[in-house]
Amino acid sequence: MPPTGVSLNDPREALFAAAERVLVRDGGVALTSRAVTEEGGVAKGVLHKYFSDFDTFLAELIISRxxxxxxxxxxxxxxxxxxxxxxxxxxxxxxxxxxxxxxxxxxxxxxxxxxxxxxxxxxxxxxxxxxxxxxxxxxxxxxxxxxxxxxxxxxxxxxxxxxxxxxxxxxxxxxxxxxxxxxxxxxxxxxxx
The missing domain is CATH 1.10.357 (Tetracycline Repressor; domain 2)
Known part of the structure; x- marks a missing residue:
């Protein structure tokens, strides 16, 4: 189970980097909020703390990249x-x-x-x-x-x-x-x- 108390310097960037690793390794089909938080080693709720939903996260990921x-x-x-x-x-x-x-x-x-x-x-x-x-x-x-x-x-x-x-x-x-x-x-x- 991923740790729930991991401190992130830049949580949004850390989540984007985790998503990118999932994309490169497993492709777009594998990209889910669970895969991103597991890859980032953070609690599931961290993504939703910074993004209203997963589609918003994906849109901001695309813009950032x-x-x-x-x-x-x-x-x-x-x-x-x-x-x-x-x-x-x-x-x-x-x-x-x-x-x-x-x-x-x-x-x-x-x-x-x-x-x-x-x-x-x-x-x-x-x-x-x-x-x-x-x-x-x-x-x-x-x-x-x-x-x-x-x-x-x-x-x-x-x-x-x-x-x-x-x-x-x-x-x-x-x-x-x-x-x-x-x-x-x-x-x-x-x-x-």
Missing amino acids: TAYVATIADELARTAGRNEVEENLAAAMSRLFETPAIQYIKIAIARDEVRKHLVALGQERLPILLQAVAAVSSYIGAEQRAGRIRRDANPAAVAPMLVGALHLLATDEPTAATDYARVRELVVEAIRR
Whole structure:
């Protein structure tokens, strides 16, 4: 039985970290409030002390873990004008769907209440995907202005196509979306058109 008197410096972060460990090890199907509190080594009531319900917890977990997309977007933006366009995009995009990111996306898609909580918290329903589309679109636009991508390419169309293709790939075969060579093939096809 987990201890009930464990002192947590940052209880919310400790619960998020426990949830992430469960996701990475066992997948989204295993992610329950009981699994999170057991993994965190805390009493069952601790989660509900900080979150009104499990769907709120999941929505806040997703929000807390989407900061990495902004980091990837910043790194991608700094590569504009340097190296090969395909190389820059493939390197950034192959990091977008690393575990547990694809699990967060699956949770947001599968759980209506989580999406409602995301919106109530001022977020998009699928923040990781939409942030990724914005980052890729911005990068493609920057490369267009630098003359490295065709002027008639439409960043607003290419970006969701690339992110969507990767999402489908990751959903079907999670490691494929992080495979640089496979991601580069998608990028080459998308920006060549």
